[in-house]
Amino acid sequence: MRLSTFLERSAHGAWASLLVCVFCARAFAAEADLPGASTPVKSAVPAELQASMPSSVGVGSTANGFATVAIRCPDAIQVNEPFVCELNVTALDALRNVIVDQPIPAGLEVVGSSPVAVLHGAFLEWRLASFARGEQKRILVKYLAKTVQPVTLCANIAAEAYVCATTRITQPRISIQKTGPATALLGSTLTYAILVRNTGDGIARNVVVRDTLPAELRHADGTPELTFQIGDLGPGEEKSIAVPLQAIAAGRPCNRAQVETSNAGSADATACTDILRQGLAISKTGPRMQFFNKPARYTIVVENTGDTTLRDVLVADRVPAATRFVNAPGATRDGDLVNWTIPALAPHARQSFVITLTSSTAGTHRNSVEAATREGLRRSATADTLWKGQAALLIEVVDVEDPLTIKEEETYTISVKNQGTEADHNIVLTATLSAELMPIAATGAARGNVAGQSVTFAPYPSLGPQQVITYTIKARAVSIGDARIKVHMSSDLLTNPVTEEESTQVY
Numbered sequence: 001m002r003l004s005t006f007l008e009r010s011a012h013g014a015w016a017s018l019l020v021c022v023f024c025a026r027a028f029a030a031e032a033d034l035p036g037a038s039t040p041v042k043s044a045v046p047a048e049l050q051a052s053m054p055s056s057v058g059v060g061s062t063a064n065g066f067a068t069v070a071i072r073c074p075d076a077i078q079v080n081e082p083f084v085c086e087l088n089v090t091a092l093d094a095l096r097n098v099i100v101d102q103p104i105p106a107g108l109e110v111v112g113s114s115p116v117a118v119l120h121g122a123f124l125e126w127r128l129a130s131f132a133r134g135e136q137k138r139i140l141v142k143y144l145a146k147t148v149q150p151v152t153l154c155a156n157i158a159a160e161a162y163v164c165a166t167t168r169i170t171q172p173r174i175s176i177q178k179t180g181p182a183t184a185l186l187g188s189t190l191t192y193a194i195l196v197r198n199t200g201d202g203i204a205r206n207v208v209v210r211d212t213l214p215a216e217l218r219h220a221d222g223t224p225e226l227t228f229q230i231g232d233l234g235p236g237e238e239k240s241i242a243v244p245l246q247a248i249a250a251g252r253p254c255n256r257a258q259v260e261t262s263n264a265g266s267a268d269a270t271a272c273t274d275i276l277r278q279g280l281a282i283s284k285t286g287p288r289m290q291f292f293n294k295p296a297r298y299t300i301v302v303e304n305t306g307d308t309t310l311r312d313v314l315v316a317d318r319v320p321a322a323t324r325f326v327n328a329p330g331a332t333r334d335g336d337l338v339n340w341t342i343p344a345l346a347p348h349a350r351q352s353f354v355i356t357l358t359s360s361t362a363g364t365h366r367n368s369v370e371a372a373t374r375e376g377l378r379r380s381a382t383a384d385t386l387w388k389g390q391a392a393l394l395i396e397v398v399d400v401e402d403p404l405t406i407k408e409e410e411t412y413t414i415s416v417k418n419q420g421t422e423a424d425h426n427i428v429l430t431a432t433l434s435a436e437l438m439p440i441a442a443t444g445a446a447r448g449n450v451a452g453q454s455v456t457f458a459p460y461p462s463l464g465p466q467q468v469i470t471y472t473i474k475a476r477a478v479s480i481g482d483a484r485i486k487v488h489m490s491s492d493l494l495t496n497p498v499t500e501e502e503s504t505q506v507y
Helices: 003-011 047-052
Strands: 016-024 057-063 067-074 082-091 095-103 108-114 118-120 123-131 136-145 151-161 174-179 183-185 189-198 204-212 225-233 238-247 254-260 266-272 274-276 280-285 289-291 296-304 310-318 324-327 332-334 337-345 350-358 363-372 378-388 393-399 409-418 424-433 437-444 448-451 454-457 460-463 468-477 481-490 498-506
Touching (some): 123 136, 174 204, 189 225, 204 238, 280 363, 296 310, 296 337, 296 363, 310 350, 337 350, 393 498, 409 437, 409 460, 409 481, 409 498, 424 437, 468 481
Antiparallel strands (some): 057 067, 067 082, 082 136, 108 136, 174 189, 189 238, 204 225, 310 363, 324 350
């Protein structure tokens, strides 16, 4: 490249150029060889070339506002001997499009260079691209002297000096996480956690979080959508939001939260929770009526009607004061309390218990039972039993004289005893005598009436437990034979009459 080219670039204001020359007075033979100009060489300066440079050399240097350039050549060389010149360029500012030219003096032949130069007629050219401020680059050129005349080696440098200012480009990135319990009980309060984070390196502007509530969850203020104004979030900054909600329906609601910004986009996150129903039911069944001193067997059924396992279920049956405890398999007793324990009752499982009581006290006695769980559920049930006595009427008919002769009289004694534990009412006796006998009189606990072969007594109002009433019937023997008397007894209890028969022989 010629000097006029540098001057032309400088005139346009895009380039700055520098020219430096050094005069070589004598020939100096270099010990190292460089590759030819057409042969690629390594850019790094070979160590043997550096070692070949003498300490006493011709030096020329110059500087301007953007670079310093120095040329070092041997101060003396011999004709037909190769020698090496060194060119050092140091940037005082940041440079680009750096071009170094060296005219080839008459009487010198180029043997090679490092880095490899491009030959333009009588010029060597190196394009060194760009320099950082303070950076230094070294060029080695190997020549062969063909004349005994002194030679002057010069170098031209042209470059664009430039200045830079760095602006950091940032980008905010918004993210959101939502977490909550995997399960919750119906009616309980559960808390979801929302975490909004700026994972970028810029400021996220006008950050707003909207939390849309499913039908199974309710906030204290009753609104179906919650809005949280966060404002700006710096790089790496995060904001936590706690959202307490009440589970008002069973199911698997998914709670979705969305974050929006004015410059970092939007994001959403969802947390799902199984809303489980706790349920406990208890029932008790037993006889609606039982007689005194008979066993009454009650069955208790405890059922888990919910979706979660119930723990430490205590079943406590209270024995009524008017009854007596008989047995309860698997239970423990504490006074009038009979207790069973269920360690764990799985969802929809049930467990049964039996308690047997008895009583000799008339009336309706209520047997109560309660089930309670560790989770706080309580349920109760009752069974009412009417306890009463049982009337048991026993009738006996006895003849005083047996056998009889014609015209003799016979007295029949009729006794009725209530062997039971309850009174019987409206006891009615009727008697029928066979043809061998003729009834002539009837007396006793109730008024009697004789009509033909029949005797009827008025109803006896009430016969208490263990009480006895008696009746008598007098009859006369009228014919020979096996005479019979049949007595029929009925009452409120005995709707189907009981018959007692007595035989008397007549001769």
